[in-house]
Amino acid sequence: MLQFTANGQDTSYAPITPVSPERVKVNNIYIIGNQKTQKNIILRELDFTTDYYYDLETFLGILKADEQKIYNLRLFNQVEITPLFTGPEEVEILISVKERLYILPAVIFQLADRNFAEWWTNQNRDWSRVNYGLRLNHSNVGGRNEKFRFSGQLGFTKSFDILYSKPYIDRKQKHGLSFQLTYSDQKTIPIKSEFNRQVFFTNEREDVLRKNFVSAIRYTFRRTFYNFHFATLGFQRTWINPEVLQVNPNYFQHEENNLRYLYFQYSFRHDKRDNVAYATSGELLQLTATKYGLFSNEDLNEVELSLTANRYIPINDRFHFAAGLTGSWFLSQRQPYTLVRGIGYNPNFIRGYELNVIEGQHLYVQKNSLRMKLVDVTFDISSFLQADQFNELPLKIYLSGNFDHGRVTDRNNIPENAKLTNKFLFGYGPGIDIVSSYDTVLRFEYSINNQGAGNFFFNLRAPF
Numbered sequence: 433m434l435q436f437t438a439n440g441q442d443t444s445y446a447p448i449t450p451v452s453p454e455r456v457k458v459n460n461i462y463i464i465g466n467q468k469t470q471k472n473i474i475l476r477e478l479d480f481t482t483d484y485y486y487d488l489e490t491f492l493g494i495l496k497a498d499e500q501k502i503y504n505l506r507l508f509n510q511v512e513i514t515p516l517f518t519g520p521e522e523v524e525i526l527i528s529v530k531e532r533l534y535i536l537p538a539v540i541f542q543l544a545d546r547n548f549a550e551w552w553t554n555q556n557r558d559w560s561r562v563n564y565g566l567r568l569n570h571s572n573v574g575g576r577n578e579k580f581r582f583s584g585q586l587g588f589t590k591s592f593d594i595l596y597s598k599p600y601i602d603r604k605q606k607h608g609l610s611f612q613l614t615y616s617d618q619k620t621i622p623i624k625s626e627f628n629r630q631v632f633f634t635n636e637r638e639d640v641l642r643k644n645f646v647s648a649i650r651y652t653f654r655r656t657f658y659n660f661h662f663a664t665l666g667f668q669r670t671w672i673n674p675e676v677l678q679v680n681p682n683y684f685q686h687e688e689n690n691l692r693y694l695y696f697q698y699s700f701r702h703d704k705r706d707n708v709a710y711a712t713s714g715e716l717l718q719l720t721a722t723k724y725g726l727f728s729n730e731d732l733n734e735v736e737l738s739l740t741a742n743r744y745i746p747i748n749d750r751f752h753f754a755a756g757l758t759g760s761w762f763l764s765q766r767q768p769y770t771l772v773r774g775i776g777y778n779p780n781f782i783r784g785y786e787l788n789v790i791e792g793q794h795l796y797v798q799k800n801s802l803r804m805k806l807v808d809v810t811f812d813i814s815s816f817l818q819a820d821q822f823n824e825l826p827l828k829i830y831l832s833g834n835f836d837h838g839r840v841t842d843r844n845n846i847p848e849n850a851k852l853t854n855k856f857l858f859g860y861g862p863g864i865d866i867v868s869s870y871d872t873v874l875r876f877e878y879s880i881n882n883q884g885a886g887n888f889f890f891n892l893r894a895p896f
Contacts, residue, residue, distance in 0.1 A: 453521045455485045465529040469507055470575040474527060476605045477501040479657060485521070495525075500706045500714075501657060507532060507572055509821065509869060532870065533821040534572040540565040544588035546630075546776060548890045549786040554629060561620075563587040576600070579610075591616035599652065608652035617643045621672075623680045624769065626848040628788040635675050643671040644770075662699040668692070670770055683769045686731060691768055693732040697722040705744065709871035710828075710894045712752045712803075716742040724771070734771065735763045740779070742896050750805045756896035759796040765843045767793070774840050775857070779896065782836040784859025784881030786889050790852045792842035799896050803830040803865070822869075830865040834877065834895075858882050865894070 458480060463471055479494045480486060486494070495513045503511045510530040515523040544561045545551040555561055565585035573580050579597040597610035617640045622630040633641065648666030655661075670691045676683055684691050699720040705711035718740040725732040742756040758780055760773045775782055776789035780797045807829035814823035837858035842849065863877035873894050880886040 456523050457485045458482045461525045463527045468575045473577050504708045536569045538567045561588045610650045612648050614646045628852045641673045645669045658704045660701045664697040691731050693730040694726040695724045710867045711744045713746045737761045754801045756799045762793040782859050784879035790840040792840040794841040797838035799836045801832045801834045803832045828867040832863040835860040
């Protein structure tokens with residue numbers, strides 16, 4: 433009798449594909465690469481804890497969101513969170529970061545005008561309208577994410593500025609404080625607008641025409657990851673040369689050449705963007721109320737309300753859509769010229785109207801961009817720069833199609849500016865956005881407005 437024996441294949445040394453568990457528990461959290469930054473600053477951004485079970489899909493989403501939160505601290509060039517499975521339902525978490533260069537002494541060389549197009553076209557590329565000086569930024573004092581900034585500036589606007597910000601003053605890392613002191617003076621100042629362009633004034637002796645001093649203290653409360661509350665108490669004093677009042681008697685709301693007042697500002701901000709420098713997903717909401725003049729004996733009594741609401745919607749790996757809304761409302765009919773708002777002043781720009789200022793008491797601007805990612809590469813430049821903070825150069829290039837619209841309500845109905853105030857305005861056109869390391873954003877756009885004017889425009893930050 434013949435017998436046959438069937439032996440199965442020996443797979444004792446074959447790789448085993450683990451079955452994904454339905455839930456996981458974190459045993460330990462390890463952080464590497466933080467040579468300067470203290471661990472608690474990173475741990476503050478984590479939405480998970482050890483010795484607690486999480487649904488796996490939910491947990492992976494938490495890790496992705498936490499990567500974004502840590503990156504948006506602007507302390508690191510790279511952030512990676514990796515789960516390491518050590519058991520059927522157990523993981524160790526490895527957080528790897530690459531720190532930025534935190535102390536950045538820099539030479540100030542920037543245009544004093546509202547934007548590049550204003551300087552290039554309206555001011556005829558006047559090199560006297562350039563600010564220059566020195567700035568020192570320390571973005572991580574003591575490894576605690578504290579900010580210190582000092583700058584001394586000459587040129588078109590002479591200024592001195594010092595700021596210190598401590599994000600957390602308590603063990604639970606919810607409360608923060610910051611202080612700022614700023615002084616500036618100018619020999620050429622905008623005193624009004626005519627035909628929707630700024631009018632500048634300089635006297636024959638080239639005297640200083642305006643001096644401005646501001647001091648402020650800000651309290652910050654961050655109860656949850658994405659929600660922030662800010663309360664600011666400040667004092668501002670603005671002096672102007674009496675000749676300014678001869679040219680524009682309405683520069684201030686009174687006949688004196690000094691404007692002094694305390695102000696209080698409250699802001700709520702919900703910020704859930706994937707990248708605060710150039711967002712491609714998430715949302716931003718900010719509501720602000722400011723009271724200028726807290727006591728009856730001050731030179732100003734005004735209330736301003738403002739809104740920012742942005743949404744960034746990913747469509748697929750290459751396309752995303754961005755929409756943003758800003759608005760500002762003054763309760764009084766007329767404000768000192770130092771408080772004038774309008775389209776053409778940051779952040780209220782409509783593409784195609786970069787050369788104009790449209791001033792009033794109420795405004796809204798709504799912006800839209802459909803963007804396609806053309807390039808997403810990282811260059812290894814370690815052979816040129818040995819420093820870890822600069823040995824890689826990321827580069828992303830987006831092609832954008834843009835459409836903006838808005839309106840300014842001028843309750844005073846100034847005839848010289850009637851062409852663009854109290855009217856619906858819009859602009860549209862294509863653009864190219866270049867995004868690189870250390871939050872660098874370059875924008876090249878061609879825009880046409882509803883007046884039929886078209887032009888090329890260059891900007892150094894994201895539109896919203």
